[in-house]
Amino acid sequence: MLLSSFYFIGLGHVHLFDWDEINFAESAREMIASGDYMKVQINYMPFWEKPPFFFWLQAASMHVFGVNEFAARFPNAVFGIIYLLSFYWIGRRHISAQFGLLWALLFFGTILPHLYFKSGIIDPVFNYFIFISVYFMMRALDKSGKSSDMLFAGIFSGLSVLTKGPVGFLLLGLTSFVFLALQGFKGFPSIKRILIFIAGLAGIVISWLSIEFYQNGTENMMRFLRYMIELFNSGVAGHEQPFYYHFIVVFLGCFPISVIGLPYLLRKGEESPMLFHRWMQVLFWVVMIVFSITTTKIVHYSSLSYTPLSFLGALFVYGLMNKKEVFKKYQMVLLVFLASLWSLIFIALPLIMCYRESIYYLINDPFAVASMKESSTWTGMESMIGVLFLSLVTYGLIQFWKKQYLNGVIGFVKATSIVLILVLFIYLPKIESFSQGPAIEFFKQYAEEDAYFETFAYKSYAKYFYARQKYGSNPQRTDINWLLKGDIDKPVYFVSKVTNNELEEFDDISFLGQKGGFRFYKRMPVAREDSTVVEE
Helix, strand or coil: CCCHHHHHCCCCCCCCCCCHHHHHHHHHHHHHHHCCCCCCEECCEECCCCCCHHHHHHHHHHHHHCCCHHHHHHHHHHHHHHHHHHHHHHHHHHCCHHHHHHHHHHHHCCHHHHHHCCCCCCHHHHHHHHHHHHHHHHHHHCCCCCHHHHHHHHHHHHHHHHHHCCHHHHHHHHHHHHHHHHCCCCCCCCHHHHHHHHHHHHHHHHHHHHHHHHHHCCHHHHHHHHHHHHHHHCCCCCCECCCCHHHHHHHHHCCCHHHHCHHHCCCCCCCCHHHHHHHHHHHHHHHHHHHHHCCECCHHHHHHHHHHHHHHHHHHHHHHHCCCCCCCHHHHHHHHHHHHHHHHHHHHHHHHHHCHHHHHHHCCCHHHHHHHHCCCCCCCHHHHHHHHHHHHHHHHHHHHHCCCHHHHHHHHHHHHHHHHHHHHHHHHHHHHHHHCHHHHHHHHHCCCCCCEEEEECCCCCHHHHCCCCCCCCCHHHHCHHHHHHCCCCCCEEEEEECCCCHHHHCCCEEEEEEECCEEEEEECCHHHCCCCCCCC
C-alpha cells in the first residue's frame, strides 16, 4: 500500500494532455453538465468511439474532487492499487507469497506501467478487466476449475467490452483459442460452461446495449463498429507505424521487465500451476501480434502486454532466487544498455533545452521552433535527475550481478518511483508549457465568458474541457463556416498555430496576440461589435 500511494502523487500537477486525456475527461465532464450518464458526448454531440464505463468512473471522481486533472486521473491511480494487490493475491494463491511480492514490485518498478497509472486514459482499466477475465478462464479450463470461474471470466470480459469495446472479448477469445490449440484442445470447455460464460458476458453487455438502443437506436452502435474496423484496416492520420513498432515500444519502455522476462517469452522455464506461464506467454504474443497487424499504432495499444511480461519477469527472478535459473550475460548487457539510454535521455533533455537556440536550424517546423522559444527556464541542473536514475539503477544492476536479486529489484523500484515523480514535477511542467500550455491557458482565461471556442486548422479537445463549453449552446457552434462567417450570437475565440495565418484574411476577426507556437483571435457578433481593445 505504501508503494501504491506513489501513484497519487502529482496527479493534478500538469494539465491533461491532448488528445486522449482531455478527450476522455471532457466526456466525463459533459455527462455531469448534461445530466446524461448513458450517452458519451464530445461538444455535447454523440461520441461513438468509446463505451461509457471509464467515463462513469471519471464522472464519479469529478463529483468528489471537482472537474480537474486530479479527478480525471484518479480512477487509474486507484486501479494501480488494484493491480498490485491482485498480483500479490494471485501470486501467493498459486505459487508463493514471495512470488506475489516479486510480481507486484517488478510491475511497479517498470517505467511505462508506472506512468500509465498517473494518466487519464482508458487502457489501465480496460487491460485489468481483460487480464482478470483471462485469469478466470485459465482457472475454468484447469481440471479443477469451477463453473463460477467461467461465469467470472464472462463478467470481466463484459466489463472490458463496456470499457473500450469488442476488442476486449476478442483478446480473451484469441488467447483462449491459441492456448487450447497449443494443448491439442485438451480441456476444451463443455457446452454448459460455454453457456455460463456467455451468460456472464451477455449480462453486462446487453444491459448497456439495451439502454443504448432505447435512447439512440442502432446509429451510434453501427458507427462504433465501423470505427473499430477502420482502426484495424486503415491508419489514423499520424499513427501509421511499421510492423515492429510495438516491439520497440515495449522493449525500450518496459525497462527492466522487457529484459528480465525475455528468457520466458518462448521457452517453458519454471513450471507453474495451471500452466500459468503458458497462458501469460500466449497473452503477450496475442497482444503484440494483433496490434502489430493493426494499421493504427499508438503507444498504449500494446499496454496489455505489460501484465504478462511482468509475470514472466517475476517468474524468472523467482527461479534465480531459488537457484533454478541462471542470469545470462546478454541480459546484463541489455539492462546496462537500457539503463544508459534512459539515463542519457533524462540527462540530455535539460541540456538540449538550455542551448536550444543552437539547434533551431535543424528543426524544419516553425511551430516547434516558436513553441520551444516559449519554454520555461531550464538551468541544466535538471540533469541531476538523470544522474540519480543512473545511480539507483546501477545499484540494482550490481545487486543482480552479486546474485542479490530481491535487492536488485528494489533498486529498480526506487529508480522508477523516485525519478518519475521528479520528472513529473520538474520536467513535465516545462515541456507542457510550450507544447500545449499557451493554448490551454488562453482557454482557461476566457472560460467564464459566454462564448464559443474553436481551434482552427488543427485538432484539439482542450477547447471543450478548459473553456468549460456550456450545455445547451446553439447547435450551429459545430459548424466552422458559421463561426467564421455566419451571424453568430456571441463572441467566438479562435486558436491557430503559427504555421497557419488564414484567419487574418477575415476583416471581422481580430488578432489578439501570439504566445509560443499559437495565435489567438476573436470574432464579435455584429450587434455587439465595438472598438474595445483586448489585452494581448
